[in-house]
Amino acid sequence: MRLQDVMTGKVRTITPTxxxxxxxxxxxxxxxxxxxxxxxxxxxxxxxxRDAGSRRGAAVRVNRSxxxxxxxxxxxxxxxxxxxxxxxxxxxxxxxxxxVVDSGRPVGIVTVSDLLEVVGSGHDRGATTNAxxxxxxxxxxxxxxxxxxxx
Numbered sequence: 001m002r003l004q005d006v007m008t009g010k011v012r013t014i015t016p017t018x019x020x021x022x023x024x025x026x027x028x029x030x031x032x033x034x035x036x037x038x039x040x041x042x043x044x045x046x047x048x049x050r051d052a053g054s055r056r057g058a059a060v061r062v063n064r065s066x067x068x069x070x071x072x073x074x075x076x077x078x079x080x081x082x083x084x085x086x087x088x089x090x091x092x093x094x095x096x097x098x099x100v101v102d103s104g105r106p107v108g109i110v111t112v113s114d115l116l117e118v119v120g121s122g123h124d125r126g127a128t129t130n131a132x133x134x135x136x137x138x139x140x141x142x143x144x145x146x147x148x149x150x151x
Contacts, residue, residue, distance in 0.1 A: 003086055004079035006118050007100045007108030013038045014047065016067030023066050024052045034097045036106050037070045043099045043106045045072035076101045079108070087115050 013036045014023050023035055027049055037045035047070045053060030060069070077086055077098045086098055090112065100108035 020061035045070035
């Protein structure tokens, strides 16, 4: 399975010059945890809800721009990357999402939640029809012990 099959296609983006409070409001209104930070339609970073201080982080966002709080550079992947490769990349770097780019432009985003959805639904398994092979082997009936004499 490829990232193009599991990614979220509508990527919410924001510029690095936008205020952190505006970015937080976008995340809250749309119910998302990551914004892709773009400059000239190129992904340059990620702003997560943790970067923005979460719900109680108003003091973190005051008079700050997205560029000051974002994580840069953005870790990117191609749409043809496998789900397994993406999971290993995210696990190895301890990150919560990958920006899916095509020719340098963001076309989607894949989060840990997306990968858990794939694993939980069983879509990551191969197209095997039956994991166990049924043995159709009969052993001919054979007397094991016969009484030769009477007691």
